[in-house]
Amino acid sequence: MSVLEARAAVARHGLLTAVREVSLAVAKGEVLAVVGANGAGKTTLFRALAGVHPLSSGAVWLDGEDVTGLPAHMRLRRGIAMSPEGRRLFPDMTVRENLMIAGENGRKGAWTLDRVLVAFPQLVPLTGSLATHLSGGQRQAVAIARALMSNPKLLLLDEVSLGLSPAAIEGLYANLAALRAERDLAIILVEQDLDRAVSFSDRLICMLEGRIALEGRSSDLSRAAITEAYFGLTSPGEH
Numbered sequence: 001m002s003v004l005e006a007r008a009a010v011a012r013h014g015l016l017t018a019v020r021e022v023s024l025a026v027a028k029g030e031v032l033a034v035v036g037a038n039g040a041g042k043t044t045l046f047r048a049l050a051g052v053h054p055l056s057s058g059a060v061w062l063d064g065e066d067v068t069g070l071p072a073h074m075r076l077r078r079g080i081a082m083s084p085e086g087r088r089l090f091p092d093m094t095v096r097e098n099l100m101i102a103g104e105n106g107r108k109g110a111w112t113l114d115r116v117l118v119a120f121p122q123l124v125p126l127t128g129s130l131a132t133h134l135s136g137g138q139r140q141a142v143a144i145a146r147a148l149m150s151n152p153k154l155l156l157l158d159e160v161s162l163g164l165s166p167a168a169i170e171g172l173y174a175n176l177a178a179l180r181a182e183r184d185l186a187i188i189l190v191e192q193d194l195d196r197a198v199s200f201s202d203r204l205i206c207m208l209e210g211r212i213a214l215e216g217r218s219s220d221l222s223r224a225a226i227t228e229a230y231f232g233l234t235s236p237g238e239h
């Protein structure tokens, strides 16, 4: 069974429809990558799945339950955690405090501070540091670790690599690869680096102007098909 399902989800910003009848599903242990050009609707879709942005129509189901009417904090308690683009940590709190607060607001489960620090060993020497003093890569690691502290069933990762050095990106993806190997979580991630999106995911969706232009098993999709869907050079039926 799918952990998360979106059914014909529509989300708007005023008169602009940013997400147009998007349906998707992700199962436990599966990684779904979402790619698409700037403005394709990826962030709005994520925010709608997390309950931060309202759906105009359609539905979001978590573990066989309709959560469409639930606000973000209730979805978090049911198991949807988002690590947003921009990372939004509490800057004047320490890494430990940022993590502990997240633990209090989520579900109870196997993810504790100790386990999160095993998954993100680079944070061990930083637990007493204020979030404001961290590098971009360290902040991103805390943001993902914080999402894990809520013991999610589904982890939404928006633009993990954004603005980070190649070394920081490698480090974070090593952390994520270890997480993925546990096959316990469903993960949906937005990743601008197409090669990385393909290699790190089981399935891939390419969005174009709010719609899904292409979807399939990542290993089955050619680079050419993804690039064409990305730039809107083909109709969805052609692949």
Ligand code: ATP
Pocket (backbone or CB within 6 Å): 013, 014, 016, 018, 036, 037, 038, 039, 040, 041, 042, 043, 044, 045
């Ligand atoms: P990016 O990679 O640039 O973040 P994206 O694929 O995540 O792009 P969204 O940020 O979801 O796309 O934007 C989808 C559409 O909604 C775009 O046309 C964008 O201009 C518009 N949009 C996004 N946020 C707002 C907002 N707060 N108010 C009005 N329009 C918005």
